[in-house]
Amino acid sequence: SAVISQKPSRDICQRGTSLTIQCQVDSQVTMMFWYRQQPGQSLTLIATANQGSEATYESGFVIDKFPISRPNLTFSTLTVSNMSPEDSSIYLCSVANRVGTDTQYFGPGTRLTVL
Amino acid sequence: AQTVTQSQPEMSVQEAETVTLSCTYDTSESDYYLFWYKQPPSRQMILVIRQEAYKQQNATENRFSVNFQKAAKSFSLKISDSQLGDAAMYFCAYRSRDNYGQNFVFGPGTRLSVLP
Numbered sequence: 001s002a003v004i005s006q007k008p009s010r011d012i013c014q015r016g017t018s019l020t021i022q023c024q025v026d027s028q029v030t031m032m033f034w035y036r037q038q039p040g041q042s043l044t045l046i047a048t049a050n051q052g053s054e055a056t057y058e059s060g061f062v063i064d065k066f067p068i069s070r071p072n073l074t075f076s077t078l079t080v081s082n083m084s085p086e087d088s089s090i091y092l093c094s095v096a097n098r099v100g101t102d103t104q105y106f107g108p109g110t111r112l113t114v115l
Numbered sequence: 116a117q118t119v120t121q122s123q124p125e126m127s128v129q130e131a132e133t134v135t136l137s138c139t140y141d142t143s144e145s146d147y148y149l150f151w152y153k154q155p156p157s158r159q160m161i162l163v164i165r166q167e168a169y170k171q172q173n174a175t176e177n178r179f180s181v182n183f184q185k186a187a188k189s190f191s192l193k194i195s196d197s198q199l200g201d202a203a204m205y206f207c208a209y210r211s212r213d214n215y216g217q218n219f220v221f222g223p224g225t226r227l228s229v230l231p
Contacts, residue, residue: 042206042221043160058218090158103150104219106160 002027002095004107012113013083020079021110023093028073030097033104034066037090046091049076083114117142119209119222127228128197135182136192136225138207146212149183149190150219155203163205166190168212194227202229 003026013019023032032049047055047068055068070076080087093107118141128134140149151163166174166183173181178198182191194201207222 042223043219044221045218092158092160094160103148103162103165105162106152109158109160111158 002029002097002105004093004095004105006091006093006107006110008110009108010111010113012115014115015084017083018079018081019083019112020077021091021093021112023076023078023107025074025095029095030073031095032070032076033094033096034068034076034078035092035094035106037092037109039088043092046078049078080112083112085114088112088114117144117147117209117211117220119207119220121205121207121222121225123225124223125226125228127230128194128201129230130197130199132197133193133195134197134227136194136205136207136227138190138192138222140188140190140207140209140220140222142188142209142211144211148210148212149181150208150210151179151181151190151192152206152208152221153201153203154206154224155200160206164192197229199229199231202227 005024007022034046035043037043045058046061047057049055049068049070051070067079090109090111092109094104096104120139147168149166153161153163164174164176164179178195180193204224206224209220
């Protein structure tokens, strides 16, 4: 399995600002994903980060609110834009080694609090 | 759409005892994967065990085993000889075999406490 790190591990932000979360993997991976985990809730997929092309967003999530970059096979960023308290969540990056493989591995998460 | 249900929001077990966490799912597909992930307070999601639906044999990983009942759409996790480090949120997850987008459907989770 890959070793995944996320920065920052936590942050407290003001309403209306934006935060960019970084996800770094220690090896090249085919697929990278971003999830949101609201307080006390399960995980919801935000989008699949595609290397060299626009991310694929799930229903209810839009690029203007959650722009994603994936410049190479080991790195991705998720930006939470124009934040409101409802965006307070844990944001998790996950990876899969190849298309069609069944298992995803998760980063440690970023805990975001919006005041 | 597939759904995953975990009917036990919280469970507790004495250290060294055995506990079973329940998971049921709803799908019209015949081939898929099922997973149990563990999320300790550190937030790191850790894969505990996986099961391929076409395999009748229940998966086992050391102290962790599953009872996979395909007809009943049930996928319970048994933890034997529970240890303090097993305390965590446990999520059951489903993934369609043909879903190359690899979207997981997660259950709501079960919080497991281990009592010394």
